[in-house]
Amino acid sequence: MCTVCGCSEGEAKVEGQAIRPYQAHSHALIQGKFPHTHAAHEHTHTHSEQDTHDYGQGAARAHAPGMTQARMVQIEQDILGKNNQYAQQNRQYFASKAILALNLVSSPGSGKTTLLTETLQRLHGKLPLAVIEGDQQTNHDAERIRATGVPALQINTGKGCHLDAHMVGHALESLSLANGGLLFIENVGNLVCPAAFDLGEAHKVVILSVTEGEDKPLKYPDMFHAADIMLLNKVDLLPYLKFDVQQCEDYARRVNPNIKILHVSATSGEGMETWLAWLMQQRSGLVAQHLNALEQQVQALRNSLQL
Structure with missing residues (x-):
């Protein structure tokens, strides 16, 4: 898992400007083949009768050659603890401006960016909108977003496989967000690591395409457990695929009984109005909470002044 390998060290950039990393850790690059032995590390994976090697055993639920489970747990706690501090700062900023921030997550090729651009086109002019785009390289998706007339800022993670709250915080310094607006954070295409990193968002939105297979929620349970809503995307292709919608939904609810599921298609428009x-x-609920908090502050001030 990326919380122990240091895959993003020194690589992240916001609109081409390097971000100073908050966690200094790295892993050795091993060239060529090397013999696999168990003498130097804890043997935390199991071998089943079906010849399945399970490296998700142990306290860390991951494996790194030469590193004990205890050390992996400590590193992960340190990294996620620091990330959560930045996430809380982001969340406080969003709350202060009644901004609804959503973290869009999916595997590559799910149609996430196409769905996002269609969403922006339908919402454009109705409320303030902004997008933070996350990709390992290029600014292609940010350019697609800007073509809709919505401001977008590109984060390139380099070797990193996900956005983190520190990167998002840097992006917020350069992105003008109006009060009561809607911020979409399109994460790097990856159903593993983004599940662990809070960005300060109100909701994680996981997008699953019907072309991917109905068992994705079971294969990547952490992501579907962390998400509040699942968008089953590209449903216009269902007549041409052997995809069991009910089975997929059952799998998702097995992992997360409270997950909300919507069927959508940016191509046909199906489900877009519901989304x-x-x-x-x-957004309305968030704005109402913000107004209520302001009213309470005003009342407290009146009471203190004995008005």
Whole structure:
């Protein structure tokens, strides 16, 4: 897992400007083949009768050659602890401006960016919008977003496989967000590591394409457990695929009984109005909370002044 390998060290950039890393750790690059022995590390994977090697055993639920489970757990706690501090700062910033921030996560090729651009086109002019784009390289997706008229800022993670709260915080310094707006954070295409990293968002939104297979929620349970809503995307292709929608939904709810599931297609428009209605409902609730908090502050001030 990336919390122990240091895959993103010194690589991340916001609009081409390097981000100073907050965690100094790295891993050795091993060239060529080397013999696999168990003498130097804990043997934490199991071998089943079906010849499945399970490296998810042990306290860390991961494996790194030459590193004990205890050390891996400590490193992960340190990294995630620091990330959570930055995430809380981001969350406080969003709350202060009544901004609804959503973390869009999926595997590569799920249609996430196409769905996002269609969403932006339908919402454009109705409320303030902004996007933070995360990719290992290029600014292609940010350019696609800007073509809709919505401001977008590109984060390139280099070797990193996910965004973190520190990167997002740097992006927020350069991105003008209006009060009561909607911020979409499109994460790097990856159903593993983004699950562990809180960005300060209100909700994780996981996008699953019907072209990927209905068992994705079981294969990548951490992500579907962390998400509040799943968008089953590209449903216009269902007539041409052997995809069991009910089985997929059952798998998702087995991992996360409370997950909300919507069927959408940016191509046909199916489900888009329901998706937009959910977005507006979440925003309205957040704005109402913000106004209520302001009213309480005003009342407290009145009381202190004995007005």
